[in-house]
Amino acid sequence: MNKEKIKIVFVIPSLVAGGAERVISFVSQHISKDKFEVRLLVIGFKKDTVYTVKNVQVDYLDQERVLYAIPKIIQYFTRYKPNIVVSSISHLNTVMALVSPYFRNVKFVGRESTILNQRKDKGKKRFWQRFSIFKNQHHKLDRIICQSSDMAQDLINNSQVPANKIVIINNPISKIGNLKKNLEAERDNTPSKYITIGRLTQVKGHLRLLEILSQLDDDFIYTIVGDGELKDQIFQKANDLGLQDKITHIPYTDKTDQILASNDMYLQGSYIEGFPNATLESCVAGVPVIAFNAPGGTKEIIENNINGFIVDSSKDFLKCLQAKNTWNPEQIRSSVVEKFSTDKIIKQYEDLFIEINN
Structure with missing residues (x-):
């Protein structure tokens, strides 16, 4: 008898041009469809999409801001009943942490895209960062994916995130195309x-x-x-x-x-x-x-x-x-x-999802 697939929802603010958007859409397309039932939930609008996503159901909430989308996000999770939710970008990860207590049977994974406490010194705070409810919520997530060792250390030292909740997964090479000629x-x-x-x-x-x-x-x-x-x-x-x-x-x-x-x-x-x-x-x-x-x-x-x-x-x-x-x-x-190959990085994602679902 076949084992039931793990239901995963990847959540991103949009599919506009950006590193986080590209990586999450890439991972959602390449993890095994024999092991996982995958959906991609986009907070923004379909008309803004620049990345083509194949072999994955993509759902759009058509909301301008993540904060405005919270009721629809809750409705979506209630209806679809995922086993795992994977979000990316700090403000969306914070929202996922805030809604996670309402879904006790769901594992929430946040993928960070920058070094938060270093970034605060570079320009003004975003709207959502001005409210205390949004501060230091990452510890409520079941796992946090960091792209680098520096990012992981920053979360441990400055955001009160336990080290056992952090996993380091580098970004994959999404395409091996033209090679420079030696001229x-x-x-x-x-x-x-x-x-x-x-x-x-x-x-x-x-x-x-x-x-x-x-x-x-x-x-x-x-x-x-x-x-x-x-x-x-x-x-x-x-x-x-x-x-x-x-x-x-x-x-x-x-x-x-x-x-x-x-x-x-x-x-x-x-x-x-x-x-x-x-x-x-x-x-x-x-x-x-x-x-x-x-x-x-x-x-x-x-x-x-x-x-x-x-x-x-x-x-x-x-x-x-x-x-x-x-x-x-x-x-x-x-x-x-070899270090950043698609096969290697996708396996790290799959191993993480299987581990936290057990």
Whole structure:
């Protein structure tokens, strides 16, 4: 007699462009459908969707804010009766923690996407963070998935989360696409090509990257992929530094592997990263990375002189840009493909779900 499948609902705020949205939708599609009955619950609107989700039932609540959706979330869980609920992004995890006492037979798993207590120092608090009811609720979840060791340690030290509730699962490589061609010998008279992918926000550090690039004597082209609240400030800064003719802006693309493979170096200016998906994608494309030594998962991806550099200052960042290193795209790719393979990471998710359901 076949064992009954474990019913899992993955909950995310939206399916707009973003690392958390992409990872959760990817995991929901790739875990075994022989073992799990999977649904994806989206708080937002279908019209905003940019990620294609196959082989999974996707339900939309059509709500602008997670807080407004709480009654519908409760109704959904009551009707569907999942065994496990998996949420991602801190404010949604907090809401799941608050509703969890009403569903004693359901295991609630929250996947964190950033280092919460580091992030508080970067900009103003969100609306929901102003109310005491939303503070330090993570301990009510049955498990918390952290993308990096730094993230796990932050929750243990600063959010009163017991260590036995935390599991570290890195993000998977979702696609192995184009590999950069090794064209070092042909590049003597062509501009260097640099790229950064991510939301245009303060925490991503675009402004300090522009300051560094303005000190380069060599010719270059810098591609910025992404959109966000800091867009106008970033491009005004580029104009002020005289870089406007060297910059290409792509607000959104689903062809990141192709774009990455056509560049020489990936630049990560972030002050903090949960787990930098674009940095991982760059390595998969065979493109080396220069990144600041910031809290989060960067140091779990980058190996100095193998697939890039981690630096402590803008001065060191500039030195790495000016260095004439010879890189091996195959070696860069091989440094990450096994460590972060889909099969390996999906198995870690499946093992976790089976364990907490027993």
